[in-house]
Amino acid sequence: MSTIAQDKALLEGLARSEKGAIEAIYRENYGMVQALVLNNTGSPDDARDIFQEVMIVLYEKAGLESFELNCQLKTFVYSVARRLWLKKLQQMQRYNSTPVENLQETVPVDEDxxxxxxxxxxxxxxxxxxxxxxxxxxxxxxxxxxxxxxxxxxxxxxxxxxxxxxxxxxxxxxxxxxxxxxxxxxxxx
Amino acid sequence: MDDILLMDAAERYSKGEMSAQEIVFFEELRKNNPDIDQLVVEHNFFLNELDVYARAKAFRHTLHETEHKLAEEGLITKSQLRGKAKLYFIWNKYKRTVAVAASIAGLISLTTAGLNLAFNKNINNSKLEMLVQEVSKTQKDVDKIKNAASSNNPAAKPTPSVDYMATGFLIDAKGYIVTNAHVIAPMKQHIYVENKKGEYFTAIAVSTDVRSDLAILKIVDTGFHSPGILPYSIKRLNSDLGEQIFTLGFPRKEIVYGAGYLSAKSGQDGDSSAYQLTIPANPGNSGGPVINGNGEVIGIITGKNKGADGVTYAAKSKNIFKLVEDLKRQDKDFQTIKTPSGNILRGLDRVQQIKKLEDYIYMVVGN
Structure with a gap:
């Protein structure tokens, strides 16, 4: 189980575009995001796109001077991925009666x-x-x-x-x- | 004060390159001229935007590289699975219709193909020029002299005497190279591949397909060491008309770059397994990869039209997959061949793309 301090160090590495940090975040979280997308009418390609976008969101957040992480990185990644995927579904108008289920706890990510x-x-x-x-x-x-x-x-x-x-x-x-x-x-x- | 001087001043000011005297002058100027101050503020804002962009771009590049690496490892799945599943579904639904249609189409195409063959074969060959280079006697003599000169150095492998040269590129970093079938056809005794550094490796042909004019070579030399994960991917789908493309090949003993565009979706006389390109190609370019701006290999140069300048033909890249799959079916030794699944060339400028590509493109020579 990673602590918030470890997560924070990863994000600081991410802000400096460090390969090691990017890779570690992929390894920790990719499976979870892929499951989310695949379970909600997405394809492996969609999962890759969503994860890339999550990484960019993380990179931008980590680059802010006011940057702070108030929850576990995993929770944050999941929350952002869920929001981005919902949005994509809405754009493709595939968002009918089957809302994306919350498999895990989420945090508000509107500002991000x-x-x-x-x-x-x-x-x-x-x-x-x-x-x-x-x-x-x-x-x-x-x-x-x-x-x-x-x-x-x-x-x-x-x-x-x-x-x-x-x-x-x-x-x-x-x-x-x-x-x-x-x-x-x-x-x- | 003109714009360029002002921009230069603003940049030197923010970088701290100004002398104390200049700083005073510059600050005074801004204070007394609101217009100039406005311009400087705007310019600084823009430079900051540019810097943010530069860093974001670098980040995205590293992101792609990492994703590429993890996809190679199998951590990230690619979409081929979905494609198959979907196809299967459609196939089931339309099986019967397709079967009927196919048999009719089959009959028609067989007849037409037969007619075409009967009438066109002779003309075909006279119009098409294969781009293998026969090494001239002078060149061989030069090589001999060079060999003699380098034989004092025991580490250098002697350059084999070769009669033909063309191009090939790796499709698996373990040493599998694609080139043309017609390239290796005259090489009855030995096939060698040579990398950019001039290192020679012995290779054998493990598969040839005359119809698509492709061949797969395997480097069997124990001295071969893999140059690392391939930077390009191989495209399964057809490419679009007008797509900008380039090739790297060996029309001479040094790697040569050429650029052009995809000018028709079929090759000579409507050959649907090939493209027509408008790109300069010369003897020696045969077997070279045709690459699009995203760093995908879309074809393999096969020959050019003798009658028209710049009209070059290339086998479509999807033929590579067919060849690899046939090979895997035939022999379990080849089960481990893995074609590249992603690429890191996307978003790079051409010069950077070529730098990353060069190590994976080989001169194919033999006698």
């Missing part, structure tokens, strides 16, 4: 789901903006802002004569990315 939806939307905005700017902008921005490469190395990789040229190009790309991002952000918000 709300935060997740908001973060997911923002992730989607950036992903779609990145998808639209085209090459070489996409690779250039990814190299600098995602992979955190040095400007000198980027200049060499992309064939710019010097780091300053690469930098100017990077900012031009960034202006376009910003425009694409905010266009959605303002419409969506």
């Amino acid at each position: 789901i709300e935060l997740h939806e908001q973060k997911n939307q923002q992730f989607g905005y950036m992903e779609s903006a990145m998808g639209k700017i085209g090459e070489p902008c996409k690779s250039l921005l990814e190299a600098y802002y995602l992979q955190k490469k040095q400007m000198q190395d980027i200049a060499a990789d992309f064939g710019y004569t010097n780091a300053d040229n690469a930098k100017t190009q990077k900012y031009k790309c960034l202006v376009r990315l910003k425009k694409l991002f905010f266009a959605q952000y303002k419409n969506g918000g």
Whole structure:
């Protein structure tokens, strides 16, 4: 039986994208979530999708400064998975007279789901903006802002004569990315 | 002050790269110009969003990798089970209708196929170019000289003298490689596979299927060590028209990348077990994997049309499964073959995908 302190340590590892933590949470909880989905008209693929989303919810929660865990991780995972699956069923309009049974105790997760939806939307905005700017902008921005490469190395990789040229190009790309991002952000918000 | 200078200033400010003098100037500027201040605030907000995105993206990637690993271990089940169950259900329901329809269709297709064969066979062969490369005498001489030079080093295995070269890729990290049947057909004596590092391993053909033009090789060399879990998956379903695809192969002694798109859902003369691709291919590309943006192998390059530039044909990837299943039925030694079930290439950019792929693609050579 894991204690809340151990669970908390796992979530802290998760916030740092540590492989070990992700794997441990999978091993501890995957069977439970899969059973929940399979027992309620879902498929193994649905179970995988739901579990991935639960992991993202956990990651976002663990990254908050105000993060605290008030129950066992297992209970939290179950509660989030149950809510996400209900929602999916509703979207697919398969949610008729057979409600998802509570196999285990649940805790309220409304706030967490709300935060997740908001973060997911923002992730989607950036992903779609990145998808639209085209090459070489996409690779250039990814190299600098995602992979955190040095400007000198980027200049060499992309064939710019010097780091300053690469930098100017990077900012031009960034202006376009910003425009694409905010266009959605303002419409969506 | 133009936008670029301002953005640069904002970034250097937040990174702490400014001199004390610059900081004073910059803070003064913001205080006195609400417009500029607004721009800086907006830019910082955006950079923060970008950083959150970068970390979320990295997290999702690690998540996929972990899921992939656990699926390999069998902890996570994939959906194939559901597919079978559903199919079975439909089959039961429509068994009789299907049986009648099938026998009629069977008769018609047999007749048409017969006619096609009778009339088209000769034309077919003259139009289709198989992409195995015959190694020239000059190249062989060069290899001989290289061998002579490296023979001082006892650790290096001598390069065998080979007559033909093409491409193949792993479908099971234990050393099972898929290539074309026509690639190994002329290799009467020895088959070798060579990895990116130039290491040679002896291989044997364990299965060939001339109809789909595929063959499975097994590396039997004791020096072979598995390069690890395969990063790509093999697609069971048909792919869509217009899908962006790429291939890696050995038209020369170095791995070469080529990109294109899926241009028809059937191969030469309506062959439904193949695709037509628009992608450059040269002798040596035969047996190379055709991979889509999600990192799924959708086909295997087989040949190109002599008459038209860039028209390349590829066997559909689902043929691989058929071959593997036949093999498993024939011999229990092959029961352990396990085709990859997930992939970690999804969401990576092309350069990263290729880096992860290279180790699993082999030059197939022989004499």
